[in-house]
Amino acid sequence: MTAPAGAPGSPSTGRARLADVAALAGVSVGTASKALSGAGRMRPETRQRVLDAVEALGFRPNQHAQSLHTGRSWTVGLMTTDGIGRFSTPVLLGAEDALGAGKISVLLCDTRGDAIREQHHLRNLMDRRVDGIIVTGRRTDPRPPLTGITGLESIPVVYALSPSTDPGDMSVVTDDKGGAELAVEHLLSTGRTRIAHVTGPEHHAAARDRARHAVAHLGEAGLELSTGRVHFGEWSEAWGRRAADAVLRTTPGTDAFFCGNDQIARGVTDALRERGVGVPEDIAVVGYDNWDTMALASRPPLTTIDMNIAEIGRIAALRLLEAIDAGEASPGVRTVPCRLVVREST
Template sequence: MGKASVTIKEIARELNVSKSTVSRALRDSSEISEETKQRVLELARQLNYSPNPIALSLLNNRTHTLGIIVPDIANAFFSSAIAGVEDVAYSRGYHVMIYQSHESYERELIDARHIATRRADGLIVSIASSSQRYDHFKELQEKDIPVVFFDRVSDEVITHKVIVDDYKGAFEATEHLIKRGCRRIAHIAGPSGLSISQNRFNGYRDALNQYGLPLREEWVVYSEYNQAEGTERAYQLMALRERPDAIFAASDRIALGVHWALRQLGYRMPEDVALMGFSDLAISALLDPPLSSVAQPSFEMGQQAAELVLELIESKNTPVSYETRVLKTKLSIRKSSMKEIS
């Protein structure tokens, strides 16, 4: 038996209380009276009690580890958010275990269960595009492993969430295209089951509506958040009898595919087709022409998600209410959308 547990036993015997009372007092549990805490701490000082960190993590049921599940680490948005999580976690003495769902519900389920068996203290997650059920996150909450969502969130799971104002970002992106004289604006939306896709589509739709422009069914197509499908959807849109004069893609990864397709087809950006993305990846500025986009504070999203999950882990009480933090987007306007205003 390790030294720490013997010492706890000694303190318990000396004070005629149970071992669990001593361990609760040592971790400042609200279930123990102040007077008992003082007696335990005083005796612990006298006996030079220094806890063994492994024994302490078992006592506290803490491993000082956070899990994070993202759809894809190769996506610069998620790698930046992970860096934000790590920035806060390491400063607070926590390690981070990183999992990728690859947009698969089954992978996400396995990852969530692995996090439970590894006894992580909490989970930060951005959900996979194919997830329709979220019981695996509720199961973690029932096991006292708090879950915080960022970017892609679920309304079914009641917890803290960190998102950006996808609606406003999409509205402003579409409005920018309208103000540059575009009148046939297509939208390549993300998977319809995701909150971010829905909010971005709504922003696009409402901007068209406000400026009296038509929302044509054939100008709205859906894509996974990747480059290959962006390319396919661009070919589809440009084959229409009435082709769009602008394309607003729901992510930069989709927009990269569109950019490539337009160049292959010989269309000039922005003269023939203006192009706008969403998330402002570093590579977007390096394209020819450079891609206009809606910038998201990904690093800050990671930081805030980490702060919220640590608050849940370290708080002795369940919060009265959970908050959804909405961070601001801003337009990064580059050549791909700067159509000459006639």
């Protein structure tokens, strides 16, 4: 960090620096910087001398220099807490898209769920004076808010997909209630009434929430699950196959499966086909996620719930920009609706 400016071999050799502009204009670096940012008072002739030097040297306005005077870095931290996977990727892309349009650059940090890495990245983001931070993760379970770094309280933070446990924070989440209701409603509207629900581990909020809301929505229609209980297990095809076999054995009158994700739904569909059960003629299947690799490769392709994850990232970015511009956060949880994607499995 202390290498002298213009050191031999520096990659910026050949680029005019602000110091060069200042020298040519006969002013201090601070004055040259002020002239470029438009901040501060100075004589018009002085500002013109600086602008002439910029022109003569082909100097590109340097955001670092401008940041000194505007107090904004036009940079936002995008922190993903558990690798960049199938769920956090669309959040990142949606956020990057919304921020890029506003000329905000995105500093990527991957903490891999490691507290030490998170602190390291946070310290770096604060040193770089980011204007705000978006935090995302794979799970819908609430996570503790960022903490432990001086200055953090003075910039806005938005939690996307994985909400903060603090209701005073800004969070943008998926609508698991609406998603479960869309799935159940669709099955009811196609005449199914004996619906089984196979989903992921009970300790995941996504599994618990979708199950609870599916059961409640069936209840409003005077119905209950065909098997009398939720089949919690894993987010895997193998679990879908095992669960389908169990349901066929114990509850042969079942006419539909609502599955907690597309991998489970694909496993269910494979098991049904291999037992000679027609999908959707005999039993309809609905998945969750609209993960094209699974939903389209399934035989038949899956009707499923799309969480609009990119929209979660986009809205998180827009809330962050609003908070940056307003200088204050509007706390609370914003919920992004799901949509039903109908294919041949229903």
